[in-house]
Amino acid sequence: MTKPIHITSEIGKLKVVMLKRPGVEVENFTPDMMPRLLFDDIPYLPVAQKEHDAFADTLRDNGVEVLYLEKLAAEALDAGGDQVKDAFLDQMLAESGYAAGVLHDVLKEYLSSKSTQEMVIKIMGGVRKNELDFVPRDLVSAAEEEDYPFFMDPMPNLYFTRDPAASIGEGLSINHMTFPARRRESLFYEEIIKYHPRFANQGLQVWRDRNHDTRIEGGDELVLSDTVLAIGVSQRTSANAIEDIARNLFKNKSGYEKIIAIRIPHNHAMMHLDTVFTMINKDQFTVHPGILGEGGHIDTWTITQGNDGELNLDYRTDLKQVLKDALHLDDLDLIPTGAGDPIVSAREQWNDGSNTLAIAPGVVVTYNRNYVSNRVLREHGLKVLEVLSSELSRGRGGPRCMSMPLVREDLK
Numbered sequence: 001m002t003k004p005i006h007i008t009s010e011i012g013k014l015k016v017v018m019l020k021r022p023g024v025e026v027e028n029f030t031p032d033m034m035p036r037l038l039f040d041d042i043p044y045l046p047v048a049q050k051e052h053d054a055f056a057d058t059l060r061d062n063g064v065e066v067l068y069l070e071k072l073a074a075e076a077l078d079a080g081g082d083q084v085k086d087a088f089l090d091q092m093l094a095e096s097g098y099a100a101g102v103l104h105d106v107l108k109e110y111l112s113s114k115s116t117q118e119m120v121i122k123i124m125g126g127v128r129k130n131e132l133d134f135v136p137r138d139l140v141s142a143a144e145e146e147d148y149p150f151f152m153d154p155m156p157n158l159y160f161t162r163d164p165a166a167s168i169g170e171g172l173s174i175n176h177m178t179f180p181a182r183r184r185e186s187l188f189y190e191e192i193i194k195y196h197p198r199f200a201n202q203g204l205q206v207w208r209d210r211n212h213d214t215r216i217e218g219g220d221e222l223v224l225s226d227t228v229l230a231i232g233v234s235q236r237t238s239a240n241a242i243e244d245i246a247r248n249l250f251k252n253k254s255g256y257e258k259i260i261a262i263r264i265p266h267n268h269a270m271m272h273l274d275t276v277f278t279m280i281n282k283d284q285f286t287v288h289p290g291i292l293g294e295g296g297h298i299d300t301w302t303i304t305q306g307n308d309g310e311l312n313l314d315y316r317t318d319l320k321q322v323l324k325d326a327l328h329l330d331d332l333d334l335i336p337t338g339a340g341d342p343i344v345s346a347r348e349q350w351n352d353g354s355n356t357l358a359i360a361p362g363v364v365v366t367y368n369r370n371y372v373s374n375r376v377l378r379e380h381g382l383k384v385l386e387v388l389s390s391e392l393s394r395g396r397g398g399p400r401c402m403s404m405p406l407v408r409e410d411l412k
C-alpha cells in the first residue's frame with residue numbers, strides 16, 4: 001500500500017497535496033515590518049483567499065486530494081493529547097522569545113484557553129499586545145520597544161507550504177529555516193508527522209530534522225527521480241546542510257544516490273532554486289535565463305557516496321549535460337521564462353514565472369499574470385492550467401511554493 005508520503009519525482013501524477021489557506025497572518029502587520037517578514041506588500045485578504053480557493057479547486061478538479069496545514073496541525077495536537085499540546089506550546093513560546101517568565105505564563109494561559117484549532121490559527125496569525133489585559137513590568141519587556149504591537153509575530157509565509165519541509169521518497173526533511181520570520185513554521189510539520197493519525201507510526205522517515213544550525217528550505221529541494229535530487233545552494237540553503245542531508249539519505253537506504261547541488265544568485269527575488277528552475281516533464285524544465293552565465297553555464301556539484309561515509313563531489317558547469325547524464329536522457333528542453341527577453345523574463349521571474357507546479361508529466365499549474373512564459377510553455381507542448389494571482393503573488397511565491405506534495409504516482 002502507498003505510504004502517506006510517497007514522492008519519487010517532481011512530475012508524477014499528483015494525488016495528495018498540503019496547502020495553507022491564507023489567513024489573518026497575511027495582513028496582520030505594518031509596512032515597516034514587511035522586509036523582516038519577507039513580504040514586499042500587504043495582500044488584500046478576501047481576494048487572496050478567493051484566489052487560493054480557486055487554486056485548490058483547480059487541483060481538486062484534477063483528481064488531487066487537498067489537505068490543509070492548519071487543520072492537520074490541530075488534529076495532530078489533539079491526537080497527541082494534553083501533554084503533547086502542552087509541550088508544543090512551550091516550544092512555540094520558547095521559539096517566540098518566551099522560554100520562561102511571566103509573559104510565557106500569560107501567553108500560555110491565553111492560548112490554552114482556546115480550542116486547539118483556534119489556538120493554532122491564533123499562533124499563525126500573531127498575538128497583539130492589545131489582545132491581552134496585561135502590561136508587562138519585568139526588565140526584559142521594559143527594555144523592549146514599547147510601541148511594537150506584537151507579543152508573537154504573525155507567520156505570513158505559511159501559505160508557502162513547500163518550504164518548511166520537503167517530501168523525499170517516503171519521508172521528509174523538516175527544515176531549519178534561514179530567517180527568524182519563518183523558523184517557527186516547521187514546528188507544525190514536526191507535530192503532524194509525529195502525532196497525526198494519518199502520518200504517525202506509518203514507517204515514514206525524517207531524513208533531517210529541524211534541530212540544526214545549518215539552513216535548508218524546501219523551495220531548494222527538487223526530487224528529479226527516484227534516485228536523483230537537485231538542491232539549490234542559495235540565499236536559504238547552505239552547502240553544509242546539503243552535505244548533511246546527502247550523508248543521511250545515502251546512509252539510510254532512501255534510494256537516493258545522486259544530489260546535484262546548483263548554485264544560484266543569493267538574493268530575495270531568487271531566494272530558492274524553484275523560483276528560477278523547475279521540472280515540468282520527463283525531459284523539460286523551466287529556467288530563468290538570468291541564472292545562466294555565458295554559454296548557459298552555472299556552478300553545479302554532483303554529490304555521490306564515497307568511501308567511509310565521505311562524499312564525492314564532481315564540479316561541472318554545463319547544466320543541460322549534467323541533467324542529461326543524471327537522468328539518462330538523450331535530449332532535454334530548457335524552457336526560458338519570459339521567452340528569454342531580458343525585461344519580460346526578469347519581470348515574470350519576479351512574479352514566479354519559473355515557479356511551476358507539475359501535476360502530471362507535461363501538465364502544469366502557473367500564475368495567469370505570467371502570460372509570456374505561459375505562451376512559451378504551450379508552444380513547447382505543455383498543458384498549462386492558469387490560476388489567478390493578483391494578491392497571492394505579493395508574497396513572492398508561485399504555485400510550486402504554495403503546495404507541498406505528499407503523494408505522487410511513480411513514473412512509468
Ligand SMILES: NC(=O)NCCC[C@H](N)C(=O)O
Pocket residue numbers: 037038039157160162163182218219220271272274275395396397398400401
Ligand atoms: N519556494 C519558494 O520560493 N517559496 C516562496 C517563499 C516566499 C517567502 N516570502 C519567503 O521569502 O520565504
